[in-house]
Amino acid sequence: MLRMLKPNAIILHKTRPQVGQEIQACIGCNECILACPAVAEPITIDMLNRETLSGSISAPIARFARACYQCGACVAPCPVGLHRDAMMLWLKVRLLSMGAEE
Amino acid sequence: MNNESDKKIVPGQQKGKPTHDQADIVIIGNGIAGLTAAVEARRLAPEKRIVIVTDQIHPTINTPALKQFAIAKLTREQLLAYPAGTERAERIHVVSSRVTEIHAQSKYVTLSNKRGFGYESLLIATGSTPQGLPENIPGRNFDGVLTLHRLQDYLDLRRRLGEVNEAIVIGGGVHAIETVMGLLYWGIRTHWLIRGKTFMGRVLDDPASEIVLNNVRRAGAIVHLETEVAGIIGRVGAVAGAITNQQEMIPCQIVLSCTGTRAATSLARSCTVPMMHKNGIMVDDKLRTSVRGIYAAGDVAALKNPQTGNYEPRAQWYAAVAQGRIAGSMMVGHSELAMQPFGVPWHATHLGELSMLTVGEPISSDPRLTTLTDTSQGGYRRMSILEDRLVGYLSLGSSQPDSLAIKRLIDEAVSIKDVTRSLLKGQFDSRSYLSNQRSHAARNMLLLNQPAAPLKREEATPTRKLPNTGELRQVAAQSQTNYVAASHPNHQLNEPQTDQLAPMAVMPFDIDEINPFSGNLPDVSFSGLDGTGLYSQGKFMQPRPGPATPPPMQPQPRSGLINGRTEQKATPNKKEASYKLWAYVNAEPEDNTGRRQNIHEGERY
Numbered sequence: 001m002l003r004m005l006k007p008n009a010i011i012l013h014k015t016r017p018q019v020g021q022e023i024q025a026c027i028g029c030n031e032c033i034l035a036c037p038a039v040a041e042p043i044t045i046d047m048l049n050r051e052t053l054s055g056s057i058s059a060p061i062a063r064f065a066r067a068c069y070q071c072g073a074c075v076a077p078c079p080v081g082l083h084r085d086a087m088m089l090w091l092k093v094r095l096l097s098m099g100a101e102e
Numbered sequence: 103m104n105n106e107s108d109k110k111i112v113p114g115q116q117k118g119k120p121t122h123d124q125a126d127i128v129i130i131g132n133g134i135a136g137l138t139a140a141v142e143a144r145r146l147a148p149e150k151r152i153v154i155v156t157d158q159i160h161p162t163i164n165t166p167a168l169k170q171f172a173i174a175k176l177t178r179e180q181l182l183a184y185p186a187g188t189e190r191a192e193r194i195h196v197v198s199s200r201v202t203e204i205h206a207q208s209k210y211v212t213l214s215n216k217r218g219f220g221y222e223s224l225l226i227a228t229g230s231t232p233q234g235l236p237e238n239i240p241g242r243n244f245d246g247v248l249t250l251h252r253l254q255d256y257l258d259l260r261r262r263l264g265e266v267n268e269a270i271v272i273g274g275g276v277h278a279i280e281t282v283m284g285l286l287y288w289g290i291r292t293h294w295l296i297r298g299k300t301f302m303g304r305v306l307d308d309p310a311s312e313i314v315l316n317n318v319r320r321a322g323a324i325v326h327l328e329t330e331v332a333g334i335i336g337r338v339g340a341v342a343g344a345i346t347n348q349q350e351m352i353p354c355q356i357v358l359s360c361t362g363t364r365a366a367t368s369l370a371r372s373c374t375v376p377m378m379h380k381n382g383i384m385v386d387d388k389l390r391t392s393v394r395g396i397y398a399a400g401d402v403a404a405l406k407n408p409q410t411g412n413y414e415p416r417a418q419w420y421a422a423v424a425q426g427r428i429a430g431s432m433m434v435g436h437s438e439l440a441m442q443p444f445g446v447p448w449h450a451t452h453l454g455e456l457s458m459l460t461v462g463e464p465i466s467s468d469p470r471l472t473t474l475t476d477t478s479q480g481g482y483r484r485m486s487i488l489e490d491r492l493v494g495y496l497s498l499g500s501s502q503p504d505s506l507a508i509k510r511l512i513d514e515a516v517s518i519k520d521v522t523r524s525l526l527k528g529q530f531d532s533r534s535y536l537s538n539q540r541s542h543a544a545r546n547m548l549l550l551n552q553p554a555a556p557l558k559r560e561e562a563t564p565t566r567k568l569p570n571t572g573e574l575r576q577v578a579a580q581s582q583t584n585y586v587a588a589s590h591p592n593h594q595l596n597e598p599q600t601d602q603l604a605p606m607a608v609m610p611f612d613i614d615e616i617n618p619f620s621g622n623l624p625d626v627s628f629s630g631l632d633g634t635g636l637y638s639q640g641k642f643m644q645p646r647p648g649p650a651t652p653p654p655m656q657p658q659p660r661s662g663l664i665n666g667r668t669e670q671k672a673t674p675n676k677k678e679a680s681y682k683l684w685a686y687v688n689a690e691p692e693d694n695t696g697r698r699q700n701i702h703e704g705e706r707y
Contacts, residue, residue: 018506021506024420024427025423027164028164028167029166030170034175045180050188076502078502079502080450080451081450081504081505083504
């Protein structure tokens, strides 16, 4: 019974409420996107935030989410100390789960 | 996308004859709080008629990003807080007008064109107005004296930048320093006038202020402490310089005033039922004002600070978004979604190379508090600790710590006994710490088959290493002893308390935290453990002390949850007194009805 839980699991990710909280705290300054090496087309932070949270994922955002390779370059420039990498991972999870539904 | 009923809401304007329109939800102001509330209300109530009344000439923008706009890192379009067309897509009607009066008994507002507009519930999200320069300063009307607050002010600033060589920035807060950094970015010789002896005297202590000021000085600004503008000199209508109270004349082409804001409470005064307001419109944890059916959110709302007990507005982005969401769910009757308390103030920003973070009350002079400071790695950190809980945290340095997690440490009153050092050194890995606490709480709960003790009592084994099997067994053995210890007679003493709480048993962690990504993945079926199906999102409904509170305040029951309930039994009078301000509010807290529905919250994201 004691092996049911991984006591020292490696933490990859922020949980869903935490990601929601981070997006609420995002001030939209665009610094993370400016720092991103993976972004290939114009992405606005409002679209990214909104589609990370809920709703349908548009094609540019989906391409961006697939291109994101979690390098973490977006974390350091954030003036309010948020973790865009965790938000992107969550977006990837959403993308996968939506793909599974379709 | 629009249906017929929506078109009826906003008919064409009829000249002369007063008309009376009606909507379920009327929101005054299309700042971030207003629009967030509207979007949230639409999500929860697809059929309600939602109207935003605003006299702002632009859609909702990311106001904190205006400083990036000032240095041309962003275009105007990138400032939009929601994708263009969100209002239309969400069937939120925007009426471009100004509300002049609130008729609270008959539930309608008067617009500036004498039209009446009926509402079921009303949200005041009028934001704040800048204080600007004092009225009696000579020359305050010269061209080039700007008060930076709205988008228009920043557009004005951007237009003028080309012909500015020297500038004066007035103000002693974050807004001022961000403006200074922006001007320095353009290579403008910048004088910064601060009234006080230090920068942000109420939030930063002297060494921290010195670090910030030196940082700004290194960047090229000329800082004038204890200096105010006595008068502004103009030449043929435009600013040519300013005279300070130190009898100094500073030549400049622009004077920027960043002296703080005041909540725009004029609507509270023009409400037919007296609405409590002081620094802002006073609201409770669910954003209800003292008038039935009227809510307030954003800069205009004054919430109780859980640490000091004072009602004060939180003129901050994050607070406005969070309040907008809660106001939105309250207005459509989903009070169960408004359980999330706002917690302590939190501010994080970059000042050039320097990251600044303040959470809670880092410079409280309370004698019971222990204060720790650290200056390693070129930064500065200061922590205020009450017993083993964090009360305030201040950090200056080259990297930004995980600011929201530190806020969470304070809000949830988690014991920081084991991480004090890493917090102080700025090397705190909050993600793994909080998650570890959760997984220990989860394990105990599963093993003991009862609600876990509050998080702060959890024993956190210091775990920074990667797991290996040997260690796993060790931990397993440890927790076995924990289990034995827990069933020790000592524990039985706590039984009555546990019994009382048993019906409210909820998971000690968010259901969302059981996922492969956070590593908290139990591969057991939970159904056997507790048939009540109360694995709600829960937001840690187990009893937990509020944020550590300096005297004379008692630990506040947070948003009338379980603490409130137990207190209610013990001291009913006291409970009543604390709610006198909102006497119309049903005295029975919505605990029971609310908790089960919390599961809906999971669908949010």
